[in-house]
Amino acid sequence: MATARWIDFAGQSVFHTLVAALVVEALVRLWRVRQPEQRTGFRLLALAWPLLAVPILFFGFPERQGEAFEELHALFAARRWDEITFLGAGLSGWWLGGMVVLGLALFLMDLLPLLRPRRPAPPATSAGTPEGARAEKALSEAASALAMEAPAMAFLPEGPPVFYCTGTRRPTVVVSRAAVDLLDDAELRSAFAHELSHLERRDPVLGWALMGARGLLWFNPALQVLVRALARDAERVADERAAAATRDRLALASGLLKLYRASEGRYATPAGRSLPLSAALAEPIARARAHDIGLRCRALLEPPPARVGLASLRLAVLAAGLFFLLFFVV
Amino acid sequence: MSAGQVSDLGRAAGEGARALWTLALVLGAAAAMLAGLDAVPGWLRGEPRGVRRVASIYEAERVLRARLMLPSFFPDTYRWPPSSVRVRREDGGAVALAFDARDGAPALLLAETVSGTGELAAPLLPESAVIQRQSAALGEGATLSRIVSEDGTLWNELEWTGGGRRFVLRGRGPLDVLMRMARSIHGVVR
Numbered sequence: 001m002a003t004a005r006w007i008d009f010a011g012q013s014v015f016h017t018l019v020a021a022l023v024v025e026a027l028v029r030l031w032r033v034r035q036p037e038q039r040t041g042f043r044l045l046a047l048a049w050p051l052l053a054v055p056i057l058f059f060g061f062p063e064r065q066g067e068a069f070e071e072l073h074a075l076f077a078a079r080r081w082d083e084i085t086f087l088g089a090g091l092s093g094w095w096l097g098g099m100v101v102l103g104l105a106l107f108l109m110d111l112l113p114l115l116r117p118r119r120p121a122p123p124a125t126s127a128g129t130p131e132g133a134r135a136e137k138a139l140s141e142a143a144s145a146l147a148m149e150a151p152a153m154a155f156l157p158e159g160p161p162v163f164y165c166t167g168t169r170r171p172t173v174v175v176s177r178a179a180v181d182l183l184d185d186a187e188l189r190s191a192f193a194h195e196l197s198h199l200e201r202r203d204p205v206l207g208w209a210l211m212g213a214r215g216l217l218w219f220n221p222a223l224q225v226l227v228r229a230l231a232r233d234a235e236r237v238a239d240e241r242a243a244a245a246t247r248d249r250l251a252l253a254s255g256l257l258k259l260y261r262a263s264e265g266r267y268a269t270p271a272g273r274s275l276p277l278s279a280a281l282a283e284p285i286a287r288a289r290a291h292d293i294g295l296r297c298r299a300l301l302e303p304p305p306a307r308v309g310l311a312s313l314r315l316a317v318l319a320a321g322l323f324f325l326l327f328f329v330v
Numbered sequence: 331m332s333a334g335q336v337s338d339l340g341r342a343a344g345e346g347a348r349a350l351w352t353l354a355l356v357l358g359a360a361a362a363m364l365a366g367l368d369a370v371p372g373w374l375r376g377e378p379r380g381v382r383r384v385a386s387i388y389e390a391e392r393v394l395r396a397r398l399m400l401p402s403f404f405p406d407t408y409r410w411p412p413s414s415v416r417v418r419r420e421d422g423g424a425v426a427l428a429f430d431a432r433d434g435a436p437a438l439l440l441a442e443t444v445s446g447t448g449e450l451a452a453p454l455l456p457e458s459a460v461i462q463r464q465s466a467a468l469g470e471g472a473t474l475s476r477i478v479s480e481d482g483t484l485w486n487e488l489e490w491t492g493g494g495r496r497f498v499l500r501g502r503g504p505l506d507v508l509m510r511m512a513r514s515i516h517g518v519v520r
Contacts, residue, residue, distance in 0.1 A: 019364070023360050314349050321353060
């Protein structure tokens with residue numbers, strides 16, 4: 001495929017994702033889709049746009065790329081903006097260039113920390129300490145609340161408070177002594193339930209799949225932002241699942257807050273070292289993270305959000321409407 | 331069907347209608363914004379939607395996928411190539427070529443359809459007021475008009491049909507030169 005065609009494809013991919021994401025976000029708010037799983041479904045539609053719909057529209061309907069379509073039928077043609085030039089290049093080209101740089105920066109900000117030499121996964125052990133025994137008991141209670149088999153647990157006797165799940169083939173929950181010390185029994189059980197919910201939904205696998213999609217469409221900043229929104233949704237889904245299983249929303253909220261406060265400031269540092277611009281972005285990112293934790297805690301202090309009716313129908317009609325609208329955007 | 335079921339069905343229908351209405355509103359707003367965004371470049375350049383300025387006659391022919399019919403008599407009082415080439419693809423396609431006089435002032439405008447003999451009007455032709463019209467010796471239905479352009483200058487305008495196309499030739503020079511140019515546009519595609 002000629003370079004010009006790739007540029008057209010990239011331009012449509014970015015612009016379509018932007019429009020699809022804005023339409024989806026507007027409808028999520030207007031339709032009051034508050035249930036995290038349902039919200040994920042709507043955002044997945046926006047995510048599917050650059051991955052499925054744009055290739056279908058671009059390669060399946062080649063007549064859309066012709067000048068005749070642009071001038072006679074297109075609702076919006078990016079090429080028209082190229083008729084206005086700045087420093088010898090069309091405005092559409094400048095816009096796409098800016099988007100590509102932004103997309104790459106957002107992708108690298110999350111990729112570079114992953115490429116650093118990683119410490120080997122901690123061994124699955126916990127025996128021998130009272131904290132380890134407490135953690136094992138809480139894990140087993142959380143697993144039975146979720147009606148699933150307890151995965152392996154890696155207990156870190158040293159270091160700061162950590163609490164996460166990892167592994168695609170052999171899932172493991174990693175917890176440190178500092179984290180166990182921080183939480184009471186109910187909070188510990190809720191925190192384990194949250195991590196087990198991630199494993200139950202295979203979120204680590206989904207995380208890698210989404211990272212693959214980000215790598216494939218590294219030039220698309222709208223997709224990079226969408227994936228981040230989906231990651232936040234995954235946390236909310238795990239919160240709701242854990243809260244429903246343990247029937248203790250308050251314990252999860254307080255556990256979440258304690259762990260966040262104990263780890264505050266640790267997350268801004270790696271990003272600050274990965275990219276020249278990310279030092280400037282560290283503060284807004286930390287603020288966004290604090291805001292996100294605040295939203296999650298607030299949601300847990302309220303009753304579980306209600307599901308909106310006719311969700312599948314809404315999704316289907318929205319997909320059809322978006323396809324029809326964006327067919328005429330080239 | 332019980333009263334409760336009927337009520338549930340009514341509620342679901344109402345919710346569905348509200349959801350559809352909201353969806354239509356959001357998609358309509360998105361479409362309006364896209365159309366607005368699409369119109370901005372033309373508005374900034376002072377060109378209406380559907381009219382595109384191209385670099386040359388060859389580019390116009392490529393865009394319209396048709397050869398243009400040009401006068402074989404072209405007096406050296408006008409500058410070649412045209413100072414602007416504007417094409418419109420709608421309604422079968424048309425082109426307007428503007429030529430300057432040697433002193434740089436706009437002096438000649440040739441517009442033609444490339445398919446069909448429909449009207450050649452705005453937005454390809456600048457607005458003008460006709461102050462006199464008569465038939466011209468360029469075939470059936472041909473007219474010669476005296477027009478006043480927006481800037482108040484007087485022009486002669488010939489309009490005729492030939493070779494399956496509609497032509498408009500406007501000029502500020504002598505009428506006999508304009509007639510000779512019009513006659514030199516043959517109904518033969520180059």
